[in-house]
Amino acid sequence: MSRDRLWELLADRATQGLSESEARELDTLLAQYPDIDPDSMDLAAAAVDLAIAAGAEPMPALLKSRIAATLDDAPAPVAVIGRRSIAGYIGWAVAAACLAIAIGAWWPSFKPSPSLAEQRQSLLSRADTIKGPWGEWSDESVKSEVPGVRGEVIWNESEQRGFMTFTGLPAKDPSKEVYQLWIIDERGMGQRISGAIFDAAGTGEVIVPISPRIKTKNAAAFAVTIEEPGGTWVSDMKRRVVIALPKKG
Amino acid sequence: MPALAKGRKDKYHCRRPRRRAVVRECQPIVPPTVLQRVASGDQAAMRECLDQYSGLVWSLARRLCPAEAEDAAQDAFIALWKSAARFDPSVASESTFVAMIARRRLIDRARSRARAPQSAALSEALPAETPADDLRDEAAIAARAINQLSPDQQRAVKLSVYRGLSHEQIAQATGLPLGTVKTHIRRGLIRVRELLEGTTLQGGAA
Structure with missing residues (x-):
């Protein structure tokens, strides 16, 4: 049924893209069903992405500057201009000129974003930041899957952010499994909060930022588990790695 | 107002009815968003847009196009700039619209380069329960x-x-x-x- 096929193509486009022939087929079907919002599945996928992901990583300053310079040269509207009238050309030219002026006005004020190491050091210098070393997380029934991991966690409750460092944490294939950080606060283990999903470099020291979507209340323990790709909403905490109980000073 | 507008902090313009005021009539005054200002040629808006969404776009690029994240992020921002005029705050929030435009561009880019399983290091948060x-x-x-x-x-x-x-x-x-x-x-x-x-x-x- 064409309508079902339309939904299938919209879902495909939102998640894995379309071939040229599929894109043409989609255009044809969208023309047949004007009641269906062509962006509906893309918006749903974007919302899901935002719901799962959190704590956007700062864009490198040099890249930010490069993008600004590219926009300053204003090549972007060209592809759109191709289907426009002369009036459209003029509109884009005016917009490009305005953009060039705008970018020129703020270009010099760009400052390099601090690295994760610098951000961590800055947070560590604050009096209300707590820190603690990773320890092996094992008991009689469940042993740590990755012994010998070193490093520490630092956390600032008022800022609601922190950093983990690891040495000796082996890299994973993220299509098979990932590391996930859980924060246990005054609400207890039953309401543990996901703080990060991450992979490790395998060699050298790894710095991973912590940025829980849900506000913590007096975070007391930080535990790392191995979970399915993409992380999990509720962990059984059976695949343990390390745990830390950070304190002031 | 659709559910999408939940959480938006609107300011309200209130006007007293002409006769025996009982309840004030309030109409939301929603200031233009940064994308709407970009689309209208506001000179300061592009800086704000880049500052506001560079982290989001960069994170998406790192995840969906890890082998060429820098070029991909630049591509995504150009696509965003070209699409700014399409943004409609009554349909979606600005961050969702930005993520949608960036994702579409990044997915197309990954597809055109014969996508491979992703293996970039990540740090993303999940709500728990x-x-x-x-x-x-x-x-x-x-x-x-x-x-x-x-x-x-x-x-x-x-x-x-x-x-x-x-x-x-x-x-x-x-x-x-x-x-x-x-x-x-x-x-x-x-x-x-x-x-x-x-x-x-x-x-x-x-």
């Missing part, structure tokens, strides 16, 4: 929708949307038939969209 009350806007609704899906559907949607794996790769990883994977993803996204729109979409759920 009751996420919806603590998130805002579409993300909160999407989180609720994800929680309503079956475990297989959740996994398929997350691997597809978040990991950027192709449907074939998900079928291989999960052992599910390709058609089932596609159905899980389609139903999952439709369910999210239903909640976002507050209506039931017709068709496509089979």
